[in-house]
Amino acid sequence: MDYNRLVKDCLKGLPEAQRQLYEHFAESMLGVCYRYTKSVADAEDVLQEGFIKIFRNLHQFKFEGELGGWIRRIMVNTALNYLKKNSRYQTDLSFPETSLHPVSDDNPEVTLQAKDLAELIRQLPAGYQTVFNLHAVEGFSHVEIGKMLGINEGTSRSQYARARALLITWLKKTSVETKKETYVRP
Amino acid sequence: MSDHEFEKQVHQKLQELKLRPSDGVWMEVQRNIHQGKSRRRIMWWWMAAVFVGITAGGFILYTYTAQTHTHTTDVAKTAVTSLSTTKPTETSTNSTSDKHTTTLQPVTEKNTTGEENASPNASSQSSAQQPTNVSNESSAEATGTKQPVIAATTIINKSKKQVQQPNTYNPGNKNRGEQTFTNKLTYEKQRHRTNKNKNGVLGTIVIMEAPEQAVSSTIGDIEVPKPENLNSTMPARVNDRDNTIATNKATATPFSNKLLLLPDSLGNTTAVAQPIQHRKPSLWHWGAMADAGYSRIAESRLFQLKGLLGTEKYYAEDLAARSNASPSGNNSTNNFSGTANNQMVNWSAYTAPPKKASPIQADFSFSVGLFVQRTISPRLKISLGLEYNYISVHTEVGQKVNSAANPIVVNVGPSQATVVKTYYKSAGTDTAQTISGNASYANATYSQRYTYRFHYLEMPLTVSWQINKGRRLPPFQLEGGFSIARLISEDALHYEGIKGVYYKDNDLFNKTQINFVAGLSVGLLQRSKHPIWIGPNLRYALNGLVNKDVSTGQYAWSTGISIKVLLGKL
Numbered sequence: 001m002d003y004n005r006l007v008k009d010c011l012k013g014l015p016e017a018q019r020q021l022y023e024h025f026a027e028s029m030l031g032v033c034y035r036y037t038k039s040v041a042d043a044e045d046v047l048q049e050g051f052i053k054i055f056r057n058l059h060q061f062k063f064e065g066e067l068g069g070w071i072r073r074i075m076v077n078t079a080l081n082y083l084k085k086n087s088r089y090q091t092d093l094s095f096p097e098t099s100l101h102p103v104s105d106d107n108p109e110v111t112l113q114a115k116d117l118a119e120l121i122r123q124l125p126a127g128y129q130t131v132f133n134l135h136a137v138e139g140f141s142h143v144e145i146g147k148m149l150g151i152n153e154g155t156s157r158s159q160y161a162r163a164r165a166l167l168i169t170w171l172k173k174t175s176v177e178t179k180k181e182t183y184v185r186p
Numbered sequence: 187m188s189d190h191e192f193e194k195q196v197h198q199k200l201q202e203l204k205l206r207p208s209d210g211v212w213m214e215v216q217r218n219i220h221q222g223k224s225r226r227r228i229m230w231w232w233m234a235a236v237f238v239g240i241t242a243g244g245f246i247l248y249t250y251t252a253q254t255h256t257h258t259t260d261v262a263k264t265a266v267t268s269l270s271t272t273k274p275t276e277t278s279t280n281s282t283s284d285k286h287t288t289t290l291q292p293v294t295e296k297n298t299t300g301e302e303n304a305s306p307n308a309s310s311q312s313s314a315q316q317p318t319n320v321s322n323e324s325s326a327e328a329t330g331t332k333q334p335v336i337a338a339t340t341i342i343n344k345s346k347k348q349v350q351q352p353n354t355y356n357p358g359n360k361n362r363g364e365q366t367f368t369n370k371l372t373y374e375k376q377r378h379r380t381n382k383n384k385n386g387v388l389g390t391i392v393i394m395e396a397p398e399q400a401v402s403s404t405i406g407d408i409e410v411p412k413p414e415n416l417n418s419t420m421p422a423r424v425n426d427r428d429n430t431i432a433t434n435k436a437t438a439t440p441f442s443n444k445l446l447l448l449p450d451s452l453g454n455t456t457a458v459a460q461p462i463q464h465r466k467p468s469l470w471h472w473g474a475m476a477d478a479g480y481s482r483i484a485e486s487r488l489f490q491l492k493g494l495l496g497t498e499k500y501y502a503e504d505l506a507a508r509s510n511a512s513p514s515g516n517n518s519t520n521n522f523s524g525t526a527n528n529q530m531v532n533w534s535a536y537t538a539p540p541k542k543a544s545p546i547q548a549d550f551s552f553s554v555g556l557f558v559q560r561t562i563s564p565r566l567k568i569s570l571g572l573e574y575n576y577i578s579v580h581t582e583v584g585q586k587v588n589s590a591a592n593p594i595v596v597n598v599g600p601s602q603a604t605v606v607k608t609y610y611k612s613a614g615t616d617t618a619q620t621i622s623g624n625a626s627y628a629n630a631t632y633s634q635r636y637t638y639r640f641h642y643l644e645m646p647l648t649v650s651w652q653i654n655k656g657r658r659l660p661p662f663q664l665e666g667g668f669s670i671a672r673l674i675s676e677d678a679l680h681y682e683g684i685k686g687v688y689y690k691d692n693d694l695f696n697k698t699q700i701n702f703v704a705g706l707s708v709g710l711l712q713r714s715k716h717p718i719w720i721g722p723n724l725r726y727a728l729n730g731l732v733n734k735d736v737s738t739g740q741y742a743w744s745t746g747i748s749i750k751v752l753l754g755k756l
Contacts, residue, residue, distance in 0.1 A: 018219065022212055031203035044211050051215045114203040117196065136193045137200045168192070 003067040010058055022051060025068065029075045035118055035133050036079035038126070042086070050078040076138060080148060083126060112174070120170055128163035135160050229711065233751070236720065237476070240747045244478035244550060469561045470756035473716075474554075477723055479746015481551035481577035483731065485739055502543035502581060504683030505598050505694075505736050543681040543688075544613045549578040549637060551744040553644070558756065565652040575642040575671060575725075577744050582633040583679070583688050584611030596682040596689060599736030604691060610636065610679065612686040636688070638678035640731075640742065644671035646703050661709040663719065668728075671699040680732070694736060700728045705748055716751050723748040 001024065009017030029050065033043040054074055061070055112120070121129055134140045134148065135156070142156040149156070483500055555573025562568060586608070593607040613633035648667030655661070676695055679688040707721030726743040 015216070018216070019212070022215065026207050026211070027204040030205040030207045031200070034203070034205055035200065040205075043205075044207050047207055048211045048214050048218075051211075052218045055215070055219045112199070114199045114201075117199050118203050121200075136196050139197070164192070 004063055007058060007061055007063070007067065010055065018055060025071050026051075028068075029071065031114075031118070032072060032075050033079055035121055035137065036076075036083065036130060038122060042082070046075070046079045046082045049082065050075040053078060072138075076134070077148075080130070083130065112171070120167060120174070123170070124163050124166060128159055128166065131156055131159040132163040132167070136164075229714065229716070233718070236718075236749060240476070240478045240749060244480065244552065244746055468755040471559045471561075471752050472556065472754060472756055473559065473750055473752040474556055475571065475573070475748065475750040476552070476554045477746045477748035478550075478552040479723075479744055480548040481579060481742060481744035482548045483546050483579050484741045484743060500546050502546050502679075502681040502688075503732070503737055503740050504543065505596075505680050505732070542683065544582040544633070546579050546581045546638075549580045551575075551577040551746060555644070557646075557750070559752070567650045567652075569646075569648050569650065571644075571646045571648075573644045573646065575644045576639070577642070577742055578637050578639045579742075580635055580637040581679075582613040583636045584613050584633060586610050587687075594685060594687065596687065597684060598680075598682075598691070598694065602736065606687070606689040606691075608689070610688040612688070636679065638676070640676045640678065641674045642671040642699065643674055644669050644701070646701075648703060650707075652709075656709060656712065661712060663707055663709065665703070665705040665707065665723070667703050669701045669703050669725070671701055673697045673699065678731075694732050696729060696731060696733060698729075699731075699742070702726045702728055707748065707750070716753060718752075719748075719750040721748060722746070 006017055006021055006024075010021055026047065030043055030047050033046040033050070034040065037043045037046060050071075054071055057074075061067065121132060124132060130149070131145060134145045135142065140148070142153045142160070145151075145156040146153040151159075485500055485503070553573045553575040555571050557569045557571030559567050559569040587610070588608050590607045593605045594609065595603050595605050596609075597603050614631035646667060646669035648665050648669075650663045650665040652661050652663045673695060676692065678690075678695070680691055680694060681688050703723065703725050705721055705723035707719040707723075710718045710720060722745065724743065724745045727741045729741075730737055731740040731742055
């Protein structure tokens, strides 16, 4: 797909181009929003808000980087703003400042499907969930995460380590349960 | 397996995650895109209307003020103008005489003044003592002062009709409420079902309310752990959350410190939790401001708003009033040969009182500039600006005299004198006949309007306090502070009452002014990117226009409507 042409058509205000841009990225972007929120309704709210921002600020796209990356970044920022503004997340989105955190070299194999893995991540507390998503999935460094969330780099590391440890525990447990079930079933 | 293998796997898995949104999302997006465009267009029209309204309001206010202070000499000026434009033909008899009679009718009414003006000394006294009554009566008769009031009211009402476009952005979908996910099997089935149903409008994510029994239902191949199934290393809060997640009720569970104080799954210790604050939004903004209104000059320092309603008049200060000498008795004809040594002229031989100057009346003022604003608290802000400020006043002066070969010496302050080669006589010193050479205007006094213009570069430092929360009503804020202004250039005159002359001397003006500024404004479009504050403002000089060595005080002040627009964050 010729993204440059698509963007130019969108900037001209062509509804077909706008619809095409939306259709092309909506599913993957809802996947992004889904990982940061606790309900599909919230994820769709973020998606909607994010696409409104995208269309209103499309003229700022420089045609230098990847369009998907630019859109993804807007979605992530929109999701973070949504979490901060939404009262349902505010109390849960606190980042306790800690200096000690669990250190684990455990790297279990992830056998779950994407949807199931996302479900597990969504069970993390919102603070853990956000930091884990930003670092493990989006690839932001802890320094960048600190700036984005207004927390210390160390806090980000600590939150991530806790999230990771918790997630690995759950993964192991679900793996064991699955094996048991597989064993019993015959 | 490397340290980052887990992250790589998670990253790869989650990159594959795609969910189809409901059709309502696109509809909302589409609606907001078009709404945003029209809203921006309306905002620009609205700003243009406000600017035009302010300019028109300032102009009308200025015009109205000027008309209510019509001077007696206006009539004489009209006569002189008529003379120059409609020259009476000598051959005509009745018609020209009628024309003359008609044109000179106002002059006839002013004959009392004109006759007094025939004697220079007497004229200076009478015109100085009773200018207000004569001018008000004559102007009311001649022009009728009701019309400007009606015009101003009409235009102000029109400007009030500008309707603010409400900010109607609504994220929408709020009525969907809490929605739940069921297990993957249900999800996949419903997805298939939806895909097959081409006529349906539902997305492939099907939201179903899960009964309490479904709390422990499996998600695909995995089983979401029941609270009782969780091992002891799992924090209690996580168990609670499992219930939440199983039903997918995204409740805001407080993040308990208990979670951190318990040992985690690896048995490591945890630190004490100390909540920190989130990063605040940017506290610095910048914007543009403009105001328009009218300006005046007062005799005293702060809050002697003389002439605010146009009932009182301020007369130009006589810079020679504090001189040690007494004024001349023959000042209309005295042309002291310029000694050019700036020595004090001895007026002791003269006893006649000084002439009083013409009233100084309000004129147009405006300012434009930029400012930066720092938010101290939600209601308290401080801002620093850089503005160009123009203020003006006008008065009536007499004939201009260029007398380079025969300059005059004027007293300045208590102990100085200066030589001037170009000056203006007092209004009414000469007759229209002198100026025009027409004997028919022998009794008409001559005057012309002279506008004092001051151009400043100003730096205001203000603090604004928002009075109300601005929820039901728009927010109102009080503003107050000080500004330092640098005089860039000016075109203004000084008055010397002994000789009754106006002259220029730029060195006598204070180059630096300290002003008190205050205002009340109402906030509009507060939810937009460019909120606007609009309302009346006042600027009052704390130090005089003229050096205090020679002046007892001339304080410029201006008032008008100000508009501030926040343009962005810093």
